[in-house]
Amino acid sequence: MTTSVTIASDVIDQVGLQKAAEFQSRITKFECVECGTAGDARQEPAVVVLRRSPGLSHLGVAHHRCADSQVREYGPGDLVLAGAVDLIPRVLGLPSPHGTRPALLLAYEEEVTVEEGDQPPYDPVVRHLVAEGLHHVPSLGKPAPRSAGWQAVIGPGTSVHVRSNTRVHLEDGDMYVPPAWRMLAEETGEVTLMMGRLEHSVLHSVTPPLAAYGRAIKMGHMVAGVVPIVLR
Numbered sequence: 001m002t003t004s005v006t007i008a009s010d011v012i013d014q015v016g017l018q019k020a021a022e023f024q025s026r027i028t029k030f031e032c033v034e035c036g037t038a039g040d041a042r043q044e045p046a047v048v049v050l051r052r053s054p055g056l057s058h059l060g061v062a063h064h065r066c067a068d069s070q071v072r073e074y075g076p077g078d079l080v081l082a083g084a085v086d087l088i089p090r091v092l093g094l095p096s097p098h099g100t101r102p103a104l105l106l107a108y109e110e111e112v113t114v115e116e117g118d119q120p121p122y123d124p125v126v127r128h129l130v131a132e133g134l135h136h137v138p139s140l141g142k143p144a145p146r147s148a149g150w151q152a153v154i155g156p157g158t159s160v161h162v163r164s165n166t167r168v169h170l171e172d173g174d175m176y177v178p179p180a181w182r183m184l185a186e187e188t189g190e191v192t193l194m195m196g197r198l199e200h201s202v203l204h205s206v207t208p209p210l211a212a213y214g215r216a217i218k219m220g221h222m223v224a225g226v227v228p229i230v231l232r
């Protein structure tokens with residue numbers, strides 16, 4: 001598969017060589033940040049556009065015919081977060097001294113970071129999740145505290161529904177639930193919900209190593225809470 005994706009040196013300077021190379025190498029289908037229509041870098045030239053405002057930055061892709069690769073500056077508040085983030089659900093078994101704990105992972109791949117003054121950049125989505133009751137936990141091996149007001153519903157079939165007490169996070173997800181995991185969740189009536197962002201390669205891997213989730217937890221890219229689960 002060959003793709004044609006141009007990335008300007010200004011953009012590389014801003015995001016770093018490694019992230020730029022990784023982002024560039026995995027672009028195939030995209031939604032053009034300029035015209036909003038679909039594109040495919042395997043079929044026509046594409047460019048990387050870094051959009052920045054004081055506070056937010058977002059790495060996106062545009063048709064070559066719509067824009068040059070560039071860093072585009074926006075005024076305060078002109079660049080807003082996408083309302084919805086694509087969440088990919090997955091079930092996990094977490095080892096613990098008292099047997100396997102069932103976990104439900106909702107992960108996304110998001111390029112948005114926020115910078116404020118001299119503070120380290122942070123992920124605004126993760127910050128919202130914490131405000132809604134999920135917790136930063138020190139490691140994957142440590143049980144997460146409960147999160148009030150959240151609920152996960154699995155079924156009928158492969159359907160997944162997750163909500164906090166303020167909003168629905170995943171309306172009609174679709175996920176394979178192994179019978180052994182379902183039994184575990186039925187026994188305890190609760191699961192460890194883990195939400196946050198993952199590297200592209202981990203997010204799309206068929207069986208990522210647990211250590212990859214552990215890294216995301218440690219880095220604060222992923223937060224967790226024990227929530228009640230209903231199985232239909």
Ligand SMILES: [Zn+2]
Pocket residue numbers: 032033034035036037062063066
């Ligand atoms: Zn376009």
